[in-house]
Amino acid sequence: MLAFVDAHLDIAWSSLKHGRDFVAGHPDSALGLPDLLKGGVTLACATIFTGEHEEDETHAEVAERQLAYYEALPGRSGGRVVWPADVMDLGSATPGERVCLVGLLEGCDAVGDVAALSEFHRRGVRVLGLTWNPRNRWAAGCEAEGGLTADGLALVREADRLNMAHDVSHLSRRSVDDLLGAAKGPVIASHVGADAVHAHPRNLTDAHLRAVAQRGGVAALVLYEKFLTGGKATFDDALRHLRHMIEVCGVSGVGIGSDFDGGFGRDQLPAGIRTAADLPKFAAALRKDGLPEADVAKVCGGNLRRVLTSVMM
Ligand SMILES: [Zn+2]
Numbered sequence: 001m002l003a004f005v006d007a008h009l010d011i012a013w014s015s016l017k018h019g020r021d022f023v024a025g026h027p028d029s030a031l032g033l034p035d036l037l038k039g040g041v042t043l044a045c046a047t048i049f050t051g052e053h054e055e056d057e058t059h060a061e062v063a064e065r066q067l068a069y070y071e072a073l074p075g076r077s078g079g080r081v082v083w084p085a086d087v088m089d090l091g092s093a094t095p096g097e098r099v100c101l102v103g104l105l106e107g108c109d110a111v112g113d114v115a116a117l118s119e120f121h122r123r124g125v126r127v128l129g130l131t132w133n134p135r136n137r138w139a140a141g142c143e144a145e146g147g148l149t150a151d152g153l154a155l156v157r158e159a160d161r162l163n164m165a166h167d168v169s170h171l172s173r174r175s176v177d178d179l180l181g182a183a184k185g186p187v188i189a190s191h192v193g194a195d196a197v198h199a200h201p202r203n204l205t206d207a208h209l210r211a212v213a214q215r216g217g218v219a220a221l222v223l224y225e226k227f228l229t230g231g232k233a234t235f236d237d238a239l240r241h242l243r244h245m246i247e248v249c250g251v252s253g254v255g256i257g258s259d260f261d262g263g264f265g266r267d268q269l270p271a272g273i274r275t276a277a278d279l280p281k282f283a284a285a286l287r288k289d290g291l292p293e294a295d296v297a298k299v300c301g302g303n304l305r306r307v308l309t310s311v312m313m
Contacts, residue, residue: 001095004279005301005308006036006044007220007257008104008169008191012066013049014261023077030275031260033077033099038277040095043085043305045104045190045257046070048125051132052263063110067123070101084124087312090305102308104167104190107132107141114151114158121162126311127190128159129167130175139179140172142201147174153182160184165311168192168212169202169222169257176208180215186307187212191222191257194244202227206248213253218303219245220257225268235272239285242299251295255304256282 009031015022018029025032036044048066050059073081082089085100093100103125109132111117117128130152131141138152148156156179159166165186168176180187189212195203202222204212209219221242225233228241245254256279266274272281279300286296 001040002280002283002297003042003093003095003301003305004040005255005304006041006260006276006279007188007218007255007304008222008259008262009044009046010049010260010262011046011101012069013047016065016069018261020261022073023081028265029261030258030266030269032275033080035275035277036099037080037096039275039279041099041276041279042093042095042301043090043100043102043308045127045308046083046101047104047106047262048110048120049106049132049262050110051107059110060112063105067103070103070124073101084126085312087309090309090312102126102312105129106167107136107170108138108155109136111155114154117155117158118162121164125164126308127165127167127188129170129190130155130179132170139175141170141175142172144172145174146172147178148182153178156182163311163313165307168204168208172201173205173208176204180208180211186310187215187217188304188307189217189219189257191224191259191262192219193222193227193241194248197241197244198227198229200227200230209245209248209253213249216307218253218255218307219249220255220304221245223256223258223260223269223273224262224264225270228270233270235270235281235285238270238273239282242282242286243289246299251291251298252303254299256300
Protein backbone atom coordinates (compact mmCIF):
# COMPACT_ATOMS: atom_id res chain seq x y z
CA MET A 1 0.00 0.00 0.00
CA LEU A 2 1.41 3.38 -1.05
CA ALA A 3 1.93 5.82 1.83
CA PHE A 4 -0.01 9.03 1.14
CA VAL A 5 0.49 12.43 2.73
CA ASP A 6 -2.26 15.06 2.74
CA ALA A 7 -1.09 18.63 3.33
CA HIS A 8 -4.47 20.00 4.38
CA LEU A 9 -7.28 18.40 6.38
CA ASP A 10 -9.79 20.50 8.32
CA ILE A 11 -10.34 17.75 10.88
CA ALA A 12 -11.17 19.78 13.99
CA TRP A 13 -13.29 22.20 11.97
CA SER A 14 -15.29 19.35 10.42
CA SER A 15 -15.91 17.74 13.76
CA LEU A 16 -16.52 20.78 15.95
CA LYS A 17 -18.40 22.95 13.45
CA HIS A 18 -20.36 20.30 11.54
CA GLY A 19 -20.61 17.61 14.20
CA ARG A 20 -19.06 14.98 11.93
CA ASP A 21 -17.37 12.36 14.07
CA PHE A 22 -13.81 11.94 12.86
CA VAL A 23 -12.83 8.73 14.61
CA ALA A 24 -15.88 6.71 13.53
CA GLY A 25 -16.35 8.56 10.22
CA HIS A 26 -19.50 10.35 9.05
CA PRO A 27 -21.57 10.00 5.85
CA ASP A 28 -20.97 13.66 4.87
CA SER A 29 -17.27 13.71 5.70
CA ALA A 30 -14.45 12.95 3.27
CA LEU A 31 -11.77 12.77 5.96
CA GLY A 32 -13.00 10.29 8.57
CA LEU A 33 -10.25 8.20 10.15
CA PRO A 34 -11.51 4.93 8.56
CA ASP A 35 -11.25 6.56 5.10
CA LEU A 36 -7.80 8.04 5.78
CA LEU A 37 -6.58 4.59 6.83
CA LYS A 38 -8.21 2.94 3.80
CA GLY A 39 -6.50 5.46 1.50
CA GLY A 40 -3.09 4.76 3.04
CA VAL A 41 -2.66 8.26 4.51
CA THR A 42 0.18 8.08 7.03
CA LEU A 43 0.79 11.78 7.59
CA ALA A 44 -1.31 14.92 7.27
CA CYS A 45 -1.39 18.56 8.25
CA ALA A 46 -4.43 19.12 10.46
CA THR A 47 -5.65 22.68 10.47
CA ILE A 48 -6.40 25.15 13.20
CA PHE A 49 -8.89 27.29 11.31
CA THR A 50 -10.56 30.27 12.97
CA GLY A 51 -11.64 32.24 9.89
CA GLU A 52 -15.38 31.63 10.24
CA HIS A 53 -16.23 31.80 13.91
CA GLU A 54 -19.32 32.77 15.90
CA GLU A 55 -19.58 36.43 16.87
CA ASP A 56 -19.32 35.75 20.59
CA GLU A 57 -16.04 33.87 20.24
CA THR A 58 -12.51 35.11 19.69
CA HIS A 59 -10.02 33.58 17.26
CA ALA A 60 -7.96 32.51 20.27
CA GLU A 61 -10.91 30.68 21.83
CA VAL A 62 -11.65 28.80 18.62
CA ALA A 63 -7.99 27.88 18.21
CA GLU A 64 -7.81 26.64 21.80
CA ARG A 65 -10.84 24.39 21.26
CA GLN A 66 -9.36 22.95 18.07
CA LEU A 67 -5.95 22.32 19.66
CA ALA A 68 -7.61 20.59 22.60
CA TYR A 69 -9.58 18.50 20.11
CA TYR A 70 -6.36 17.29 18.45
CA GLU A 71 -4.70 16.65 21.79
CA ALA A 72 -7.52 14.28 22.73
CA LEU A 73 -7.41 12.33 19.44
CA PRO A 74 -4.64 9.82 20.27
CA GLY A 75 -6.66 8.65 23.28
CA ARG A 76 -10.02 8.72 21.50
CA SER A 77 -8.70 6.79 18.51
CA GLY A 78 -7.00 4.01 20.45
CA GLY A 79 -3.60 5.18 19.27
CA ARG A 80 -4.48 5.18 15.56
CA VAL A 81 -3.94 8.96 15.48
CA VAL A 82 -0.57 10.37 16.54
CA TRP A 83 -0.53 14.04 17.59
CA PRO A 84 1.76 15.84 17.40
CA ALA A 85 3.84 13.46 15.33
CA ASP A 86 7.63 13.46 15.43
CA VAL A 87 10.18 11.83 13.16
CA MET A 88 10.16 8.57 15.13
CA ASP A 89 6.37 8.26 14.84
CA LEU A 90 6.57 8.85 11.13
CA GLY A 91 9.29 6.27 10.59
CA SER A 92 7.17 3.59 12.21
CA ALA A 93 3.85 4.52 10.59
CA THR A 94 2.53 1.74 8.34
CA PRO A 95 -0.14 2.69 5.80
CA GLY A 96 -3.55 1.53 6.98
CA GLU A 97 -2.59 1.43 10.64
CA ARG A 98 -1.91 4.92 11.91
CA VAL A 99 -2.18 8.54 10.81
CA CYS A 100 0.43 11.01 12.07
CA LEU A 101 -0.80 14.60 12.33
CA VAL A 102 1.02 17.90 12.60
CA GLY A 103 -0.74 21.21 13.16
CA LEU A 104 -1.17 23.84 10.47
CA LEU A 105 -2.31 27.32 11.46
CA GLU A 106 -4.60 28.44 8.64
CA GLY A 107 -4.35 32.16 9.31
CA CYS A 108 -2.52 33.53 12.33
CA ASP A 109 -5.41 35.61 13.70
CA ALA A 110 -5.32 33.56 16.90
CA VAL A 111 -1.66 34.43 17.50
CA GLY A 112 -1.80 37.43 19.85
CA ASP A 113 1.75 38.62 19.26
CA VAL A 114 5.03 37.36 17.84
CA ALA A 115 6.11 35.81 21.14
CA ALA A 116 2.88 33.77 21.34
CA LEU A 117 3.82 31.65 18.30
CA SER A 118 6.17 29.47 20.34
CA GLU A 119 3.23 28.20 22.42
CA PHE A 120 1.48 27.00 19.24
CA HIS A 121 4.72 25.33 18.21
CA ARG A 122 5.04 23.65 21.61
CA ARG A 123 1.53 22.24 21.20
CA GLY A 124 2.16 20.67 17.80
CA VAL A 125 1.86 23.37 15.14
CA ARG A 126 4.62 22.97 12.54
CA VAL A 127 3.21 24.94 9.56
CA LEU A 128 1.75 28.43 9.47
CA GLY A 129 -0.15 30.45 6.93
CA LEU A 130 -0.25 34.11 7.90
CA THR A 131 -3.78 34.79 6.68
CA TRP A 132 -7.05 33.28 5.57
CA ASN A 133 -8.76 35.21 2.73
CA PRO A 134 -9.03 38.70 4.30
CA ARG A 135 -6.26 40.98 5.46
CA ASN A 136 -5.13 40.72 9.07
CA ARG A 137 -2.42 42.19 11.24
CA TRP A 138 0.26 40.06 9.57
CA ALA A 139 -0.44 40.23 5.84
CA ALA A 140 -2.95 40.64 3.00
CA GLY A 141 -4.90 37.51 2.14
CA CYS A 142 -6.04 36.66 -1.39
CA GLU A 143 -9.16 38.83 -1.08
CA ALA A 144 -7.12 41.92 -0.14
CA GLU A 145 -4.52 44.17 -1.72
CA GLY A 146 -0.99 44.49 -0.40
CA GLY A 147 1.68 42.28 1.13
CA LEU A 148 3.23 41.46 4.49
CA THR A 149 3.22 44.04 7.28
CA ALA A 150 6.21 44.76 9.53
CA ASP A 151 4.55 42.56 12.17
CA GLY A 152 4.12 39.86 9.54
CA LEU A 153 7.82 39.96 8.70
CA ALA A 154 8.65 39.63 12.40
CA LEU A 155 6.31 36.62 12.68
CA VAL A 156 8.03 35.00 9.68
CA ARG A 157 11.40 35.45 11.40
CA GLU A 158 10.03 33.90 14.59
CA ALA A 159 8.62 30.94 12.61
CA ASP A 160 12.06 30.45 11.06
CA ARG A 161 13.67 30.54 14.50
CA LEU A 162 11.26 27.83 15.65
CA ASN A 163 11.94 25.77 12.49
CA MET A 164 8.40 25.89 11.13
CA ALA A 165 7.22 25.66 7.52
CA HIS A 166 5.37 28.50 5.80
CA ASP A 167 2.12 28.03 3.85
CA VAL A 168 1.35 30.49 1.03
CA SER A 169 -2.08 29.08 0.12
CA HIS A 170 -4.35 31.95 1.16
CA LEU A 171 -1.96 34.86 0.61
CA SER A 172 -2.38 37.69 -1.91
CA ARG A 173 0.00 37.59 -4.87
CA ARG A 174 2.17 40.29 -3.29
CA SER A 175 2.16 38.56 0.09
CA VAL A 176 3.48 35.41 -1.63
CA ASP A 177 6.32 37.48 -3.13
CA ASP A 178 7.08 39.07 0.25
CA LEU A 179 6.98 35.72 2.03
CA LEU A 180 9.23 34.03 -0.55
CA GLY A 181 11.67 36.92 -0.14
CA ALA A 182 11.67 36.89 3.66
CA ALA A 183 11.34 33.26 4.73
CA LYS A 184 14.42 31.17 5.41
CA GLY A 185 12.56 27.96 6.20
CA PRO A 186 10.62 25.60 3.95
CA VAL A 187 7.63 26.93 2.03
CA ILE A 188 4.63 24.89 0.96
CA ALA A 189 1.30 25.66 -0.62
CA SER A 190 -0.88 23.29 1.39
CA HIS A 191 -4.02 23.43 -0.80
CA VAL A 192 -3.88 25.17 -4.19
CA GLY A 193 -4.57 24.64 -7.87
CA ALA A 194 -2.76 25.99 -10.90
CA ASP A 195 -3.89 29.46 -11.97
CA ALA A 196 -2.88 28.65 -15.55
CA VAL A 197 -5.43 25.81 -15.61
CA HIS A 198 -8.24 27.68 -13.85
CA ALA A 199 -7.68 31.34 -13.02
CA HIS A 200 -8.60 31.99 -9.38
CA PRO A 201 -6.98 34.09 -6.63
CA ARG A 202 -6.59 30.91 -4.56
CA ASN A 203 -4.57 29.17 -7.28
CA LEU A 204 -0.85 29.79 -7.76
CA THR A 205 0.64 31.36 -10.86
CA ASP A 206 3.30 29.38 -12.69
CA ALA A 207 5.95 31.80 -11.40
CA HIS A 208 4.90 31.16 -7.78
CA LEU A 209 4.61 27.39 -8.32
CA ARG A 210 8.12 27.39 -9.76
CA ALA A 211 9.50 29.56 -6.95
CA VAL A 212 8.07 27.26 -4.26
CA ALA A 213 9.54 24.17 -5.94
CA GLN A 214 12.92 25.78 -6.68
CA ARG A 215 13.52 26.36 -2.98
CA GLY A 216 12.73 22.74 -2.16
CA GLY A 217 9.11 23.33 -1.19
CA VAL A 218 5.95 21.59 -2.31
CA ALA A 219 2.74 22.82 -3.96
CA ALA A 220 -0.10 20.51 -2.92
CA LEU A 221 -3.17 20.07 -5.11
CA VAL A 222 -6.51 21.12 -3.61
CA LEU A 223 -9.57 19.01 -4.45
CA TYR A 224 -12.27 21.64 -3.92
CA GLU A 225 -14.08 21.87 -7.27
CA LYS A 226 -14.57 25.64 -7.01
CA PHE A 227 -10.81 26.10 -7.38
CA LEU A 228 -10.46 23.39 -10.04
CA THR A 229 -13.08 24.60 -12.52
CA GLY A 230 -15.29 27.17 -10.82
CA GLY A 231 -18.24 24.78 -11.10
CA LYS A 232 -18.64 21.02 -11.09
CA ALA A 233 -15.40 19.14 -11.58
CA THR A 234 -14.39 15.70 -12.77
CA PHE A 235 -11.44 13.60 -11.73
CA ASP A 236 -9.84 14.55 -15.05
CA ASP A 237 -10.13 18.24 -14.11
CA ALA A 238 -8.15 17.53 -10.94
CA LEU A 239 -5.60 15.59 -12.96
CA ARG A 240 -5.21 18.49 -15.39
CA HIS A 241 -4.10 20.69 -12.47
CA LEU A 242 -1.84 17.98 -11.08
CA ARG A 243 -0.15 17.33 -14.44
CA HIS A 244 0.40 21.05 -14.97
CA MET A 245 1.88 21.44 -11.49
CA ILE A 246 4.24 18.52 -12.14
CA GLU A 247 5.26 20.11 -15.45
CA VAL A 248 6.03 23.46 -13.79
CA CYS A 249 7.41 22.28 -10.42
CA GLY A 250 8.96 18.96 -11.40
CA VAL A 251 8.12 15.66 -9.69
CA SER A 252 9.91 16.70 -6.49
CA GLY A 253 7.80 19.83 -5.94
CA VAL A 254 4.21 18.55 -6.01
CA GLY A 255 1.91 16.85 -3.53
CA ILE A 256 -1.74 16.52 -2.55
CA GLY A 257 -3.52 18.81 -0.07
CA SER A 258 -7.14 17.83 -0.41
CA ASP A 259 -8.71 20.46 1.89
CA PHE A 260 -11.24 17.75 2.76
CA ASP A 261 -14.23 19.07 4.68
CA GLY A 262 -12.96 22.67 4.41
CA GLY A 263 -16.34 24.36 4.41
CA PHE A 264 -17.71 21.76 2.02
CA GLY A 265 -18.64 18.10 1.91
CA ARG A 266 -18.33 15.15 -0.43
CA ASP A 267 -20.57 16.84 -3.02
CA GLN A 268 -18.02 19.56 -3.84
CA LEU A 269 -15.23 17.13 -4.67
CA PRO A 270 -14.39 16.07 -8.23
CA ALA A 271 -16.55 13.22 -9.49
CA GLY A 272 -14.91 9.94 -8.59
CA ILE A 273 -13.38 11.27 -5.38
CA ARG A 274 -15.75 10.75 -2.45
CA THR A 275 -13.36 10.41 0.48
CA ALA A 276 -9.69 10.03 1.36
CA ALA A 277 -10.09 6.33 0.54
CA ASP A 278 -10.12 7.39 -3.14
CA LEU A 279 -6.68 9.06 -3.04
CA PRO A 280 -4.97 5.96 -4.52
CA LYS A 281 -6.82 6.80 -7.77
CA PHE A 282 -4.25 9.58 -8.25
CA ALA A 283 -1.43 7.07 -8.02
CA ALA A 284 -3.14 4.85 -10.59
CA ALA A 285 -3.64 7.80 -12.97
CA LEU A 286 -0.01 8.93 -12.68
CA ARG A 287 1.19 5.38 -13.38
CA LYS A 288 -1.04 5.35 -16.45
CA ASP A 289 0.61 8.62 -17.53
CA GLY A 290 3.88 6.71 -17.53
CA LEU A 291 5.39 8.23 -14.38
CA PRO A 292 7.97 5.89 -12.82
CA GLU A 293 6.85 4.33 -9.51
CA ALA A 294 9.44 6.29 -7.52
CA ASP A 295 8.00 9.56 -8.86
CA VAL A 296 4.42 8.46 -8.18
CA ALA A 297 5.43 7.83 -4.57
CA LYS A 298 7.01 11.29 -4.35
CA VAL A 299 3.94 13.12 -5.62
CA CYS A 300 1.53 11.07 -3.50
CA GLY A 301 3.48 11.59 -0.29
CA GLY A 302 7.26 11.51 -0.43
CA ASN A 303 7.73 15.19 -1.22
CA LEU A 304 5.51 16.43 1.59
CA ARG A 305 7.03 13.87 3.95
CA ARG A 306 10.47 15.30 3.13
CA VAL A 307 9.42 18.86 3.99
CA LEU A 308 7.33 17.98 7.04
CA THR A 309 10.06 15.73 8.42
CA SER A 310 12.44 18.68 8.27
CA VAL A 311 10.20 20.70 10.62
CA MET A 312 9.54 17.79 13.01
CA MET A 313 13.10 17.69 14.34
ZN1 LIG B 1 -8.17 27.03 3.13
